Amino acid sequence: MVDRTTTAIGTGGESLLFLTDDQLRSGIEAMFFAYRGFTADPDRILQHYGYGRAHHRAVHFIKRNPGTTVTNLLNILGVTKQSLNRVLRTLMHDGWVESRVGIKDKRTRHLYLTDKGTALERDLSEAQKRRVRNAFRTAGPEAVAGFRKVLEHMMDPDLRHHYHATLEGTR
Amino acid sequence: MVDRTTTAIGTGGESLLFLTDDQLRSGIEAMFFAYRGFTADPDRILQHYGYGRAHHRAVHFIKRNPGTTVTNLLNILGVTKQSLNRVLRTLMHDGWVESRVGIKDKRTRHLYLTDKGTALERDLSEAQKRRVRNAFRTAGPEAVAGFRKVLEHMMDPDLRHHYHATLEGTR
DNA sequence: TTGGAAAGTCAACAAAGCTGACTTAAAATT
DNA sequence: AATTTTAAGTCAGCTTTGTTGACTTTCCAA
DSSP states (O other), X not given: OOOOSTTTSOTTOOOOGGGSHHHHHHHHHHHHHHHHHHHHHHHHHHHHHTOOHHHHXXXXXXXXXXXXXXXXXXXXXXXXXXXXXXXXXXXXXXXXXXXXXXXXXXXXEXXXXXXXXXXXXXXXXXXXXXXXXXXXHHHOHHHHHHHXXXXXXXXXXXXXXXXXXXXXXXX | OOOOSTTTSOTTOOOOGGGSHHHHHHHHHHHHHHHHHHHHHHHHHHHHHTOXXXXXXXXXXXXXXXXXXXXXXXXXXXXXXXXHHHHHHHHHHTTSEEEEEOSSOTTOEEXXXXXXXXXXXXXXXXXXXXXXXXXHHHHOHHHHHHHHHHHHHHSOTTTHHHHHHTXXXXX
């Protein structure tokens, strides 16, 4: 019943048991269930404010890249202009985010969190970090290094630089 | 600018550099970008068939638990009955999934993939496994072990048994 | 035999994504 | 100077996937 063979043996003849179909399937399910946990806490908070996950993502990346332009955010988030615009409009209307016209290029709008927005972001990220911190602490530093390594290679190569960009100066 | 302190030092005084706020934030972003990649390939295929991610999840877990009941699937997927029902209805109508009335308990419906459905599931999971396999192979077995360990601790404890259940007999 | 659990249906709605067409303003290029 | 391109934003309309609440049918079990 259990398939241990399909991708178990590499061309070089090494055992590679971690690449069996069953290992891959269970890795896939781990991603599915872990992502559910990963978003659960912020989702609960957002619901209280009347926002969704899209708002969280926008607020997160504005916090990490203060003064980012709309186009840049579009590239990071990988959604359409209309979709992001809807989110940004409500965030600005409700006073969490503000946009300033660019000085060099007056077509661009630079996005910033207001004080209120900074507090919301802290709420959301604290909830999320609490869970990630627990998982990291329980699993230990070597597991965390492996976790990072696998995730990095799971990303789309075109998007990987957004991940790296935010680590500039931290390693 | 870069905060290395907030959660860097544990109560015992150990270094715990892997738990700095920056490490946690970048771990969070790794999850975000990796999950995008993780779903990208199946999403592309599903779009071709006119289905969405919810269909993939249903088909995946019916494949792994043939004969599962609707209620069981509800618990695994964590959605409402109505939401799942809409998906199952289209899958059954289009001939990918069939439901058989329970013998012991005729109220229950047991779900199975048809031959057609099995082929679709293979298409989807092959695409997804290709990416996970690449990531696993590139990162190596120790990284994969760490990846699993972290993800397992990121799940909701209530949901963790679904992940374990599917590994029964494989370890 | 009656109460309640399991499954399914219907209606109505919301969040968040999409396409396509369009405007305005500013920058860049010809 | 005129034209083209780019950045941002808007409008209309659509899809997927989730939600709640009310309801029926079936049928097991106390």
